[in-house]
Amino acid sequence: MTQAEQGRTGQGQGRIFGLPGRLGLVIAALVALEGGALALKAYDEKRTSERHTLASLQREAAALAEHVNGRAERAVSVVGLGQKAGAGRGLVDDSLPDTEMVLSLRDAAQSPQGSRIRAAADTAMSSLASRESLGLTRDGDLVLVTSHDALPKQLAFTDAASWLPAPRDGRRYMLAQGDIRAGSGDRQLAEPARTASLDRPRIQSVDGLPRTATACAPLASGALQACVTRPAPMFKRSDLLHFLSYGLLLAAPALAILGLARMVARGETRNDGQAARMRSAEAQLDLVMTGARAGSFRWNTQTDTVRLSPMAGELLGLDADAELTGQALLASVHPREHERVANAVATAPEKGWLHVDFATETSQGRQFVELRASPNGEAGPDDFSGIIMDVTEQKIADLRLRAAERRLRNAIEGFSGPFALWDKRRRLLYWNRAFARDFRLEETLRPGIGHETVGIARADAIRREVPSLEESDTCFLELHNGCWLKLVERTTNEDVTITLGLDVTNDVRNEEQLKRQKAKLKQLVFDLEQSEGHAAELAKKYDEERARAEHAAHTKSAFLANMSHELRTPLNAINGFSEILSNELYGPLGDARYKGYADDILTSGQHLLDLINDILDMAKIEAGKMTIACAEIDPVDPVDAAVRMVRHKAEEKEIRLVLKAPQDLPRIDADHRAIRQMVLNLVSNALKFTDKGGHVVVSLDQVGREMRIAVTDDGIGIPKEHIPRLAQPFEQVADTRDRNTDGTGLGLALTKSFAEMHGGRISIASQPEKGTRVSIYLPLAAAGSGCNDQTQPAARKNVA
Template identity: 35%
Template sequence: MKTNNGHKDAMHAGAQSTRAQSNMSTSLSRLSFLTGVFLTIQIGILGVKGWDDIKRESELQQARLQTNMQSMLDRYDLQRDIIGDALTVGLNSGSSVLEVESQISSVQRIFRISPEGSRAALTDEQTLQTARWMSENGVTIGASSSNLLIMSTVGRTEFISTIPLHQLASDLPQNEALRFSMGQGAPQGGSVGSQDVIGWLDRQDVLQDLTSFDRYWVRHTSTCVAHNGGPLQVCQVQTEPWFTALGTGAILLYSLLFLSPTLAVLSLLGAARSRLGGAKPAAKPSKKQKVTDAGFAEASEGLTRLAANVGVGSWKIDRNIQSLTVSGALAKSLNLEPGSDIPLNALEPYFGAQSARKFVNAVAKGAVDGTLKGTLNIRGRHFEFRALRPQSRTVADQIALEGIAIDVSDRRLLEERMRASEMRLRNAFEGFSMPIALWDDRKRLMFWNPAFAKAFALDDEVLRPGVSHDIINVEISRAVRFDRATEDVGEEREVLMRDGRWFHLAERETSGGLMLTIASDISKLKNQQDEHLRNEKKLKRLISELERSEGRAREFTRKYAEEKTKAEHASQAKGSFLANMSHELRTPLNAINGFSEMLVKEIFGPLGDERYKSYAQDILLSGQHLLDMINDILDMAKIESGKMTINTKPIDPVEPVDAAIRMIRRKADEKNIKLELVHADDVHDIEADHRAVRQMVLNLVSNAIKFTRDDGQITVTVANEKEFISISVKDTGVGISKDDLPRLANPFEQAESNQDMNHNGTGLGLALTRSLVELHGGRFAIDSELNVGTTVTLYLPVQQPDEDIEAA
């Protein structure tokens, strides 16, 4: 019976094993099918990802090519303006087209196309046909098979400037080419660049953006730009072999991404098949294994001590979540022996109140979730706690959570310092008015300030951490109208925004491998440069006008010389007339005055009737007055012609002043005017002409007597005034208005306020006085007030300036 029962049990076990193997085979088949589906999906995803990468890189390359071509066209638009200005200035100044052409180094030839000039025959036939087509259709920039053509208009004349296409080749890399096409009905355009790329251009229609691979697996990226919406199309092509370091690396990366999950799934299938034969019974541990376990325990204990020294500790929570067991660095930080138990309700003395409460709450939640992760500050040290629920059922019956505690205090301190430094850097950048952006070593955006976003009109969708440098440049190029590299520094460039602002962009690598982009607004500088160019153009026009005016100026000079000669002849005639008048008028006047004075004094006896004596007196006064007028006019004429000379010598200034007063005192007495001389005893001697000083004082006192009413007063004062002596004549006459003072010292001028005095005169007295005092190196001053009086002061130098120079 026992044997049969055993046999039945064995048969039953075999049936169960067969069914288990059948179920395992079915599971393996299903798993194999799912593996195939998974691999197919993975291949599709990798293919889409690869195609997306190729497309994105092509878009970046096309954006770069478009920016380059637009910058090139903008540069030639600017050169067209420069050529036009040069032609305008040159032709206005009388220069020839050849002379203007020689001053512009980049231009091979300039010729007139409308109306066509003889220099047009110097170029090749196709270039001439293209130039005629441009003139007929109003196209400013075109191209033939050998030249780039720029049309400039000066007035109603159109000029064509040719620039050889081979000059453009120096700016193109070896793997790029340019194609210029003029549209339907226009002559054939030209190409420049690599011959292999131009050959590919001839086989393609590149009037649209495209990317393709040839049979040698070389990628061609092309894009086209129209010049100002006109017929001129400029297409640029860039080639790049796929199997470069970057392309090969991408293939290897995608291969690893494909092979890694494949190998993992195949390994899983192999492991499952190896277990189809059933599990082997576990062997009892041998004596050798027990020895090994003891060694492992000892090694684990040593590892615990090592962990304490390097800042790592272990901890565990019992099954009932009542106590905490600590070891390693955590136990060392709490001043406990490794393996010490701490009740969870007594953690506060070790952890602190707040940290103990957080830890207990985290343990309660972690016991439910099966995992725990967090950081606590324990006694000034930061520990990062990580724990899991034990996977072994035996251990799980005794421990709720077990894990490690890592001392991260140094890391936290470093992080805080880095955050503080980063915050200071951010605050400095954000407060900086210049646009700034910071990139990592892979040229991905790390930080930017608000001025950077505002300057280039970038929104939050574009500006985000991790965006590549190329994408930001593409977005910036949308708002850029003109972009060019500076001539002296290759990493710097100047950009003109569409709103008219100019920025100078500089990119510099830092010592840490980062890259810093700094932009500065140079709009004011560019505006000043533009203003300078405009002023330079105006100056050139003025110079041209001046040169045209030189002929007129020479004619005016000739006429001026003729008029000057006439004036000199007239002056000589006036001098001769005055000389004759001096002789012809003074001689009879002297006789008239002499004989009339004899009649008045009745030298040879009485005249008889008293009326004869009165008539003789009138004749004498009139003759003397006329002689004085003639003398004044002659003296003034001498002064104006520069023929009046003075003979200076050391004199006492009081002597000529006193002599003048004695000569004219009789006139003052006739009007009952008090005339007095006031002077100090220490008046300096002066270098002067005795006669001229007496004449000046006589003129001033005579004027004062004329315009002072009866019973008035005239005071003549002589005093020292530093390096001058002053002679002032002060009267109590009618005075002079402020409006008349500036013109009184001019010849033949008289004050309007003095007309009521009814005195005749030439108005030369003050003019002669001022001229004489200036001949002495002195000066003349008038101060007057109506109905109060007038003071005229002469300042004569003590020593003549010429003598000062000789003494020096």
């Protein structure tokens, strides 16, 4: 080895990055510190992002728990109120359309082992032992149990998934109790959700399953939790972009410091060494950008030359090694966007930047890319360098979002009634053509206009406004064109207000026509009585008007049925909350008068609910839709049930209520509920019109081939001339004395209709100041014959 070679070897020893040892160590330490700082920053941002994800998921789980709590509270209220009011299981089921079955806990406990009902009963008893009202079976059924002290315990159950709202994309909602879990949503998340720990919100991966985020919120029951699970991959596209930016932040200063240090150490810059380092840096940068689906490019618009990195060439479908021109790059742009991209490139030197996105066709299909570039400083304003990024996924997501918004707008425009959307400051966000047309606001409406301004402007299109008696946020508007609108304004949980109008012109006109037909009918009857010479002609007109009146009565019945259903929904809430206040479930109310007021509200609400139920039954009978289910029964059973239901009322008035029935009465074919309802109506009337200290006797006996059920009282009695009209709907006999005998006059009419549907009849005998006796006569049919096929025509005939 020569001396020169030994010298060069000695110079090479103790060198780092080709620099003297100490300087190399300092540079390495600086790079390591910067890399560590960037790594800590990336780790902190990742942790912050995951905390935000868990917080958002926790809020979503709390909202899901509130949703299930609301359904559970409504179900408990309906089952409890239905049980106290004596409603049949069918009526309670109708009030709970999202519950599969409601039955007593005692009956459910007698079901066979292994059945759904028995599993629900076992879960209900376990919940009661834990003082809970909700439970979850191994089969995924949600079980609700009521535990009123004075009433038999009832349970209701249904598939737990039916109580959960439809999950958003990529989520799974579930209810959990211990290791029992049931839910709905993304099937790929079913197994991770089943094995996830639910003690606190966390992101985890169990047994090699996909990494997921899970958060839960307890239900009011305590033992149950409402949980939300969503995917939580370790790395997302945004993380890769962060890594790319941090890599650039680390690589650029490191390379700059390294190059500067080598210049200081060597005293000169070697072109070949600098080129090698630049190639190495470019290779590293290309590697990072390839992972992020991004590439670099350099474009001189003056010479029309383009240089592409391999990834940039792949994204554009071009050969990066070939000599390319700007026209070749523009040729890769989709024809529909070619002009827009060309204009952006042409104006880039003047603007000093280039930023454009476009679609391109490659061997992999259509892709969307985003191009960002800026001038190269001393190279001149025509020389641009930048990056090309693959934004296909973001573009597709944006297109899907726009398509969804477009479908929503089309659906709103397709709605025939007025529709408007207001922000939390009640400024107009969106409206459909019907809103502008019906209120004559075509020249007035614009985004951001205030709600009060629109209200003033639409006044010219409104003839009159009638507030709704049922809902404070609803009113009825008559427009100048003769149309009637039911206008509803509701505020969502996000403080967004929705205005929705429904055309109710036909309903209003039918009601007005009903009033006119009634007036015409009365006038015709009056004219008939005053002019005997025109009897034949008036009889013909009477028949015509009678047919119209019957049609109007049918319309009235349908209207009453619909209105009764609308009234019963808020009544359930009123009765439920007033019962909670009356029973002081959440603690004393303070002043004793508040409890008295709550009792008055509950009594009035229950009375109003009974009246509505009577109206519904009469409407069904008049419409020919009421049916009865006959079976062989002991007639004493429904009669005794009715007597027990009103015995407390008799005790309150100190009236002696007695049931008399011989032991050898034959069984009859009848509907148990209908018999109980008939007796309940008659006994309730007897108690109303009997003074304190009086007597009411309910008796059963066989009279020939008929079973007689009689209710006798020693009350005020009924004048003979009023008896024939008592069995007509809405008929009552007025008494000058105030006996607080409120009601609709439907009790006897319903009783008469039910009796005739059985093929029977009723009779009334009464003397003023001595009392009244109402008897129901039912035929003794052969056992098991049934009476459904023959009672419905009789009911229609009676109504006609």
